[in-house]
Amino acid sequence: MATVDLPGRPAPARNVPARASVRLQSLGLFFLLLGGSLVWISGHVPVEDVTLVFGLGDLAPRIPVDPPNAVLTIALLYFVAGGVALAHRWTGRYATVALVGAAVLAVPLILILSVALGNVTQTNLLxxxxxxxxxxxxxxxxxxxxxxxxxxxxxxxxxxxxxxxxxxxxxxxxxxxxxxxxxxxxxxxxxxxxxxxxxxxxxxxxxxxxxxxxxxxxxxxxxxxxxxxxxxxxxxxxxxxxxxxxxxxxxxxxxxxxxxxxxxxxxxxxxxxxxxxxxxxxxxxxxxxxxxxxxxxxxxxxxxxxxxxxxxxxxxxxxxxxxxxxxxxxxxxxxxxxxxxxxxxxxxxxxxxxxxxxxxxxxxxxxxxxxxxxxxxxxxxxxxxxxxxxxxxxxxxxxxxxxxxxxxxxxxxxxxxxxxxxxxxxxxxxxxxxxxx
Amino acid sequence: MTPPSQSFGRRSLERYFRLAPVTVPLYAILIASLVGAVFIIGAGSNPLTAYAALFDGALGSPDRIATTIGRATPFIIGALAVVLGFKAGLFNIGAEGQLLLGALAAAWVGTWSWLAGLPAVLAVPVVLLAGTLGGLVWGGIPGVLKAKTGAHEVITTIMLNSIAAAFASYLITSRDPILLIDQAASTPHTRLVADSARLPALVTGTGLHLGIVLALALCVATYLFLKRTTPGFEIRTVGANKDAALYAGMPVQRTIIVVMAASGALAGIAGAAEVIGGSSGYLTPGAFTNIGFDSIAIALLARGNPLAVVPAALLWGALLSGAPLMQVEADLSVNLVRIVQALIILFVAADAIVRKLFRIRAPRGAVDGGPATFSRGWAG
Incomplete structure (x- = not known):
């Protein structure tokens, strides 16, 4: 077999940029929709004090959170991130940064929501x-x-x-x-x-x-x-x-x-x-x-x-x-x-x-x-x-x-x-x- | 790759080459049984007794033969689904999940009250169609993901299998809210499918139902579709060389989506036919575990040929339906059969080993004689 004829290694696909664009835009759309539903959710989250604790002992930091406001804040950040991703042609690299940030924000969001909807008032992150x-x-x-x-x-x-x-x-x-x-x-x-x-x-x-x-x-x-x-x-x-x-x-x-x-x-x-x-x-x-x-x-x-x-x-x-x-x-x-x-x-x-x-x-x-x-x-x-x-x-x-x-x-x-x-x-x-x- | 000798016996050599696709799996079965015998001896039993009991359990009486064929029915359709993916260069490991979604859809639609009033000629196709759609959706998702984002179907389908299992477990066992569960049942299962929507049994009490006819028909249809139609040709071209297909103006991305969806649809039919053809007429959680994975092995054993799927699935069904008798008579775990099956696949895949051992020459024109090439890394 000839050396140059490596099977199964296609030439660089010409549709890669298109794929990247589709991906960024659909993720952007996803976060816009998520932000929208979060605005609705923030009106229905039980208003109770939620505390996020990090670590053991008296020294451990305790972060009090007000669920509706926290969810609303994250929703607004999602609107921003979604918009930046949708407009990736103009925002360039910031589109990816915004999406990563939005993904990371999902962690506090899920935690705050679960504590608010659960039967406890605090949860330990460590x-x-x-x-x-x-x-x-x-x-x-x-x-x-x-x-x-x-x-x-x-x-x-x-x-x-x-x-x-x-x-x-x-x-x-x-x-x-x-x-x-x-x-x-x-x-x-x-x-x-x-x-x-x-x-x-x-x-x-x-x-x-x-x-x-x-x-x-x-x-x-x-x-x-x-x-x-x-x-x-x-x-x-x-x-x-x-x-x-x-x-x-x-x-x-x-x-x-x-x-x-x-x-x-x-x-x-x-x-x-x-x-x-x-x-x-x-x-x-x-x-x-x-x-x-x-x-x-x-x-x-x-x-x-x-x-x-x-x-x-x-x-x-x-x-x-x-x-x-x-x-x-x-x-x-x-x-x-x-x-x-x-x-x-x-x-x-x-x-x-x-x-x-x-x-x-x-x-x-x-x-x-x-x-x-x-x-x-x-x-x-x-x-x-x-x-x-x-x-x-x-x-x-x-x-x-x-x-x-x-x-x-x-x-x-x-x-x-x-x-x-x-x-x-x-x-x-x-x-x-x-x-x- | 060595050209056959032109000087002597060219015709008989060619006949020999044409036999090669059959000889390699046969030798693979032989070697796998021999290695299996080592395990049997290691477990302190007699391999001859064990294999005799296995044979007896699978084919010892007309009823046992019917059971074996019944066991093979979902394997035939499931393996066909995998073969269809192979042809387009897609490795659909998700038959397991797609089959389950098809079974869920059938178990759900089959309990709709207006179906009970319909004649079977109408009700059965409705339920099968529901199963097809269930599988189609679950197979289409990885297809779209692959075509649009490049996510490799091997990983996405495996993940979708686990998601399908969790989803099925929720739908079947949830009592709050009540979804598909039969509240009167002691162990959780779905409500009974309407009588008019059941596939009739061919030999009562054996699990052999009309689905086998459907399975065989689907095999022939798939074979003809791939061999004789333009879309079939496109599928094979995409599978053989994506760049060439693209260059020839074929819709590569659409083909990937369509083939994954169609593959899922076939697996969905397999699941639906088992729900309405099986002896119970309902779906239990974990009912069809491993059928999808076995289908992959069968598709490999059949070397990606839609017609060869039938004997391969029968072999699989025979091994599985004979195993319980072997367990009783030779005091061996049924899982011995699993080892033998894995070894068969191993030696069929590594046909170079078998060819070397038994001095079988590779068929002309084939580079490696393998059933298909999937490993293009993760980006292809």
Whole structure:
């Protein structure tokens, strides 16, 4: 096959500016309509004092809010943002800034509304934030797993399966050798989980790099395989063992920081994989953009034939990155069983791997922005359960729990529709590498 | 890519190549069963007993065969939906959600009182149409998003699956306000569909209903549509090379929207037919879990061919309907079948492995012999 004829890499589509325009204008219209409905809502919000608290103890800041006025203010800001976005031809870059601002404003808006409509008068923001951070752990790790694969040019939609398999097999190992009762075996089990992720990464690499299987189908097959193997293991091994909920990784305190007033007890006390996530994000960023090997990975994902000409072993680099991605996905899997729940249920990853991919796309294949995307989804999940706790009622009916469960998925769709047009994947992402002859 | 030898036996070689699309899946099934046997031995059972029980459970009696075919019916239509997406280069993972929306629409419309007065010839199409519309909307959303904003359908459809599941759970279980729930029922399910709107059973007590005829008809219709009509040609061109299609003046964006909507509509029919053809006549939360995902696997196994969907779906139905007997007789989890299924897909997708193992040559003209190419990264 000729080198220039890279399949499936269309020339830059000429309709991209049109798409961007449609996106900005429809988002602008959306916020105008939202602003309009908020004006109506502000007249119907119960007039009661709402307090937003941040942190623990007497030092924690307390912000009193008057719901109708606050909603009205946000509505006016939405009118401004919507107008700026609609007129993007004249406002230029400010259109995007206004939309981002409007999106951020949704957080206080939802909180104020839920407290006003709920059966409490105040809510604490710091636990919400820590819960969001905690829930974004597997999403961020999954996104980094995807980042390593895709930066090397291999699409990986099997992250979900890699997480599920490592969660299930890691926990099965833990239950078999230690009865899920804690101790040093717990750490070994985390390592087993990571190893399972790495093995599935290796399988993906063999299929996609060596045998040039369609990468999306390979991912689907890995997902199916993980579902089959874990539910088989659960019925054949875990259920007969009768191991219930076991001991999970214990929380660690970051010295000094955890004794800070207001924020220390919530932000700097957590479980190991949670903290490891930050390390992995940081390391990914440094290795990918500041080392020779990272440069090779990126070159292989952008222009493999050019990289090969310069002496880079494309196949080896792709193997290394995809396996590394698998290892990270394995760590994410361990989060579910060994750090959080202490037991294994069928399908317990529940789409997290796919949300992670959305976070990766949202973050435009870069480590910290991808973490930001993960935080967004973690936050919407945390917000959903917080709203449920607040007992919010709308015109006499409680908000259905299903709607709140669906919130992170809705956010994913909205974010993807809003973000991907500007997100350019690595140029050779998804293109099987055919060595030049 | 090696041109076949011109000198000897060219005709027989060509016949051999034409067989290749069948031989690879057959060998894939063989290898998957062998690997499955390893799992069976690992679980302390006898693979021969297990597979014999599986076979017996799937095809051991006329009723069991009917059950297998009945089980395959929604798979045929669902896989057809996925195949249609494949042809346009779209990977519709959302069949699961679209099927559920179709089922919801059918379960809702089927209880309308004026339907009960209509003859079945009119009532059944009305309900099927409702299911079609339900799926069409749910498939159209990712189509529009893809065409207008570039949001990749793989992610959006997966998210819409979860949203559909939550939506269905709300509609079916909510008692305050009452939406679709049958208040008299002890476990939550929707109200019973009117008798006139039910698809008649072909073999009573087996789950085989008239929907199978519909499924087969849809297969042939889709095949002819893709092969013989101008829109079908446009769809295939968009799938093969979007830029070429654009250059030829084809409406690429409109094709993407239409195909996603049509794919959703087919999945919706699958859901609707199961609601009005199934033995219960109502919809329970989580009733059709996994049918959509299995349909994807079947579409892959059929290598994107609308007619090959039928045998692939029958194989799938047989594996699933035989599994319970295997569980009883060989003391094995039914999930063993899931492992075997995943391995089949794996080896069909990675046909290069199978070809290498069994020395099968790739068909002429095909670059990789794969069923279709989807992985154009996230921007395509």
């Amino acid at each position: 636990p919400l934030l820590t819960e969001a951070l905690r829930l974004s752990t597997p999403i961020a790790l999954g996104a980094l797993a995807g980042l390593w694969c895709e930066r090397a040019g291999v699409v990986n939609i099997g992250i979900e399966g890699m997480m599920l398999a490592s969660a299930g097999i890691g926990f099965t190992f833990y239950a078999l050798v230690a009865g899920a009762a804690g101790g040093p075996w717990l750490i070994v089990a985390v390592l087993v989980s990571i190893g399972v992720g790495g093995l599935l990464g290796l399988l993906h690499a063999v299929l996609c790099v060596t045998y040039r299987t369609d990468q999306i189908i390979s991912g689907v097959a890995i997902n199916l395989l993980a579902i089959g193997i874990t539910s088989f293991l659960r019925r054949q091994v875990l259920l007969p063992l009768g191991v219930g909920t076991g001991v999970t990784l214990s929380a660690i305190k970051i010295p000094f920081l955890s004794s800070l007033p207001v924020v220390g007890q919530t932000l700097f006390v957590g479980k190991p994989i949670f903290f490891t996530m930050f390390v992995v994000v940081l390391l990914s960023r440094v290795v990918l953009f500041r080392t020779t090997w990272g440069l090779r990975v990126r070159s292989v994902g952008e222009k493999p034939h050019a990289a090969e000409t310069l002496g880079v072993n494309v196949v080896r680099i792709r193997y290394q990155s995809v396996v590394l991605g698998g290892l990270i996905a394995g760590l994410a899997g361990a989060w579910f069983t060994l750090e959080t729940v202490g037991s294994f249920e069928d399908l317990m990853t529940n789409g997290t791997g796919f949300i992670a991919l959305a976070a990766l796309i949202f973050g435009k294949w870069r480590p910290w922005p991808a973490f930001g995307g993960a935080l967004l989804f973690g936050f919407s999940a945390a917000l959903g359960s917080r709203i449920q706790l607040l007992g919010v009622e709308v015109s006499g009916f409680p908000v259905p729990s299903q709607f709140l469960q669906a919130l992170p998925y809705v956010v994913t769709v909205v974010v993807l529709a809003g973000a991907i047009g500007r997100a350019i994947p690595p140029a050779a992402d998804g293109v099987p590498y055919e060595p030049s002859r």
